[in-house]
Amino acid sequence: EDQVTQSPEALRLQEGESSSLNCSYTVSGLRGLFWYRQDPGKGPEFLFTLYSAGEEKEKERLKATLTKKESFLHITAPKPEDSATYLCAVQANTGNQFYFGTGTSLTVIP
């Protein structure tokens, strides 16, 4: 069964304190792994797509990496405006369905 598990469920960081969020996945043939940011009361905002193990993508203070079993979202020197829920999703090779994790709620304290 295709599934996604994210950890931790919640994370509090001091401004400038770097950390990583984890996304473990089980899928019958990975087409793509996706990271999203979601602010309260809004729809998820696309951040990155990773397609194969070893791939990395960066955007400002965020860096996403991918292995055959998990993905990490590294946050370097976070700022309060990085506070949000970060969602991970995978898409299998067959079909158009995306499988989402429950997200990590990140709070960055000034």
Added chain:
Amino acid sequence: ETGVTQTPRHLVMGMTNKKSLKCEQHLGHNAMYWYKQSAKKPLELMFVYSLEERVENNSVPSRFSPECPNSSHLFLHLHTLQPEDSALYLCASSQEGRSQYFGPGTRLTVL
């Protein structure tokens, strides 16, 4: 308008009402989706329309009925809902095999 838009943004309805949610995508994508988002749960895929075919999650109750008249518009028709159907309903679109782009959602409250 750009991206994915949804209306209304907020909806309060009684259990006997009938209402519809609307989604429109301006990205030229060929697939559209309805998701339900409840607190502490993963996004729950309800329906997918891709290349004019419909795929549905068999656990979605029949009181939710989708309609996709063309590749840019998607509706979710609601009737005789239950309080547990209160949630954020998200529409998304994608070009097959690529990332989804989400609308802002409709916050639904069923009294």
